[in-house]
Amino acid sequence: AAELQRLRAAVDKPFADAYRMTTRNYQPQPTGMGARSVTDEYPEERGMKFWVPTTKIRLFRRKEGVRFEGAVHELVERSVEKLGMNVADLTVPVLHFGDVSKRRDPDRYLEVARRKVAERPDDPKAYFELGTVLNKLRKFEESVEVLTKGLELIEAGHTAPYAQPELFYAARGNALQGLGRYEKAIVDFRRALGLKPNAHEFWNNIGVCYESLGQYDKAAEYYERAHKLAPSLPLPKANLERVRKKIAADVRLSVCMIVKDGEKTLERAIRSVLPFADEVVVVDTGSSDRSVEIARALGAKVGHFRWRNDFAAARNASLQMATGTWIMWLDADDVVPSTEWPKLQELKFQEPDKAFMFILRNEGVAGEKCWQLRMFPNRPGVEFVYPVHEQVTPSLQKLGIPVTTVNVEIVHTGYSSDEVVRAKKEKYLRYLLEYLETNPDDQLARYHVAFTYHTTGRQRQAVGEFRKIVEDPGFEANNPRVHANALLYLGRAYLELGQVEEAISALQRARDKGFERGLVTVSLAQAYNLLKQPEKALEALEDFPFDRIEISPMPVDTDAMRYSAYYQKGLALERLGRIEEALDAYAQAQRATDRYDLARRRMAILRGRLRA
The missing domain is CATH 3.90.550.10 (Spore Coat Polysaccharide Biosynthesis Protein SpsA; Chain A)
Known part of the structure; x- marks a missing residue:
């Protein structure tokens, strides 16, 4: 009620033309600049944990020429200043629950922030806002560039409402920290501290950087200062307790x-x-x-x-x-x-x-x-x-x-060239064959021999060794994943030899085991396309995890696999006469990786036919 009375008085008996008001932005974690614990001062904020203050003009006279500016984080400050309006602070909070009541799409904000920078290239605050969004999206390299540009504008004399240099340094420090450049991040956080010495966030962030560098004593020093500055916040306290435990622990x-x-x-x-x-x-x-x-x-x-x-x-x-x-x-x-x-x-x-x-x-x-x-x-x-x-x-x-x-x-970094890779494989194969001579029943060693034969183009030898593995029921019981991989690569070897029916038989058995789903389905699609059975190829690809290829114990180039899946899909669709869908699949393949041009060539051929 007291706040409403102050608000009513500011309107009925104004002491300014416009009023700056502080917004309490409620958040689940105390990660924003100036974060504070909720004390249930207002009934509306019960159940909230933290809030971050932001200040802007919220209340102003209706006057011609007052308008909002900016594609995002829009403000009236510039127009108020141009009109010479008197601005004062009004101690009535605005309670904002947007960060806890709905999910914000950072990609949407990124698009708008980029537009704001394009529209206002001399506005340092626009660069700060863009850098902040980039940090949320973990686009740290670009964020460093953007925030550096904003700081350069400030140093050159450009101004904007609420464009505080310490916030730029802190945001750039966060980006550098995300890139693992901890020493450089510390430099920026210290610059921010030089401008705002009692900001607990900067002390805490320097502590995080020192902890990341393994310098626990220094980390504890900075966490302790952050905790003293913000004793009610759990984060600095938790960080201090954690690093003290590390210092005391007898772990190496x-x-x-x-x-x-x-x-x-x-x-x-x-x-x-x-x-x-x-x-x-x-x-x-x-x-x-x-x-x-x-x-x-x-x-x-x-x-x-x-x-x-x-x-x-x-x-x-x-x-x-x-x-x-x-x-x-x-x-x-x-x-x-x-x-x-x-x-x-x-x-x-x-x-x-x-x-x-x-x-x-x-x-x-x-x-x-x-x-x-x-x-x-x-x-x-x-x-x-x-x-x-x-x-x-x-x-x-x-x-x-x-x-x-x-x-x-x-x-x-050891696979620097095709020649290096080939030389290593030949050396490893020699060692494995020596071992297998004295350990002929070791099917796991035999698997590595077979796989090396396969990856060095010796498919007949690979088939011989893989068959010994897949026909061993005892090995399947004790090593189901390796047994399934042996079936998969037996199928791949058969494909290389042009024995497509044998490949499908092995690959179907591998599919039933449930491992390496991505490569199995791509290989089956390839086999069915070779047999000119596009419907079965598309049916096989229904199992392919296009959105997310899981990492497995087998080394896999996920971009190449995704490329191959889209390429096989394009071949099947093309054979069925679904040309537009095929073109889309080939385009998806090229987006997966630009290292290959098979899909690009098929697109050129199809487009040539369409033009004719």
């Missing part, structure tokens, strides 16, 4: 690597783990370059192992040197992106009673992704097996240690 993570002549990539690999690793173990297998020198200079514990064509044996030598609670293994040409550091720091403070599979992304000519087991407890009995494609899974199973997937990405 050892990163174990093996290397031979890896001087070109080793330093980058080691530096990429230093913010979360407590120990780096590097076992050299006979380098003649500076690998050992580089490892020692970066503080790694260095060991030596005489190479005997056995990756598992070399990796086990690195495990024996590790003293951490956890072990994570890495190749000398792997990199852990800085965006993944906070995730790994959280994982190592979990109970060491499980193992983790991470996403391995191959960078280079082979653009596949797959799940790969990379982190596990350091326990007696955990060891690698197999001379190539070495694994710890069998030993973990014996110890009863469960395995779970975690959204942490590791980048492998």
Whole structure:
């Protein structure tokens, strides 16, 4: 009632021509600038948790020339100023529930924010609004560029209502933090602090950056200051408690690597783990370059192992040197992106009673992704097996240690050219064949031999080895996924040999197993198209996950697979005379990836026919 009386008085007995009023934007989390806890001051806000203040002119005289400007976050401030109207603050809040009562479409706001920048290229606030939307959409690179442009406009003397430089620095800091550029983000947050020293958000964000860098003492210092500035907010308090637990915890993570002549990539690999690793173990297998020198200079514990064509044996030598609670293994040409550091720091403070599979992304000519087991407890009995494609899974199973997937990405840079990939496959095949001679009943090793034959174009040898696997009922019972993959790639090998009926038989069996759904359905569609059975090809593709291809333990180039699915769909539709639909499918294929031009060529042919 008191607020309504003040509002009525401002209208009946005005002391200004226009009034700035503060909006309480209610939010489920205290993530906005100036976030505050709800105290149930008003009955309407009961059930809300936090609110973020924004101030703008809300009440003004009806006067010719007063108008809203801006495609989004529209304001009357510029027109009020041009008309020389007197503006005052009115201490009556506006309660806004839009962020909690409905889902906002950020893509819609992005389109409008871009239009506002295009219409007002000298308005720094327009750039801030666009940068904020880009941050919400995780388009951090573009956000950094946009916010930098806005700051340049401010420095050049351009003004806009509520265009506060500290907010630009903070928003750009958020974008840099999202990109994993923590040191640069700290610089921006400190610039923001220089302009607004008591903003708890800036202190908290610097703490987050230091925690991401593994500098827990500094993180605690900044979290503590944020908590003192905003004692009622749960986030700074929770961050402070978490980092204090990390400081006190007796937990260590050892990163174990093996290397031979890896001087070109080793330093980058080691530096990429230093913010979360407590120990780096590097076992050299006979380098003649500076690998050992580089490892020692970066503080790694260095060991030596005489190479005997056995990756598992070399990796086990690195495990024996590790003293951490956890072990994570890495190749000398792997990199852990800085965006993944906070995730790994959280994982190592979990109970060491499980193992983790991470996403391995191959960078280079082979653009596949797959799940790969990379982190596990350091326990007696955990060891690698197999001379190539070495694994710890069998030993973990014996110890009863469960395995779970975690959204942490590791980048492998070793497949830099087709020649490098081919040379590695030939070397690995040689090691595997040596192993298989003395272990002829090891069907998992045989699977890797068969798969290498398939990927190097030796399809008849691949068929022979895959058939030995799929005809082994004992192997199917103990390794259902690998058995299903053997059926899949047996079908793929038959396709390469032109034995389409045999391919369909193997692929149908693979489909019934329920694994690798994407590649199975694409392969079946390809087979039916080869047999000129477009209806069956389209029926097979009904099972294809066009919207979201799941990552699996098998390395798969998801863009290439999506391309192939749309291409096979286009072929089937074209054969059925549904030309417009075929053109659309081919266009979808080219949107999936531009590395291939089969679909583009079919489109050109079809359009030529339509014109004729």
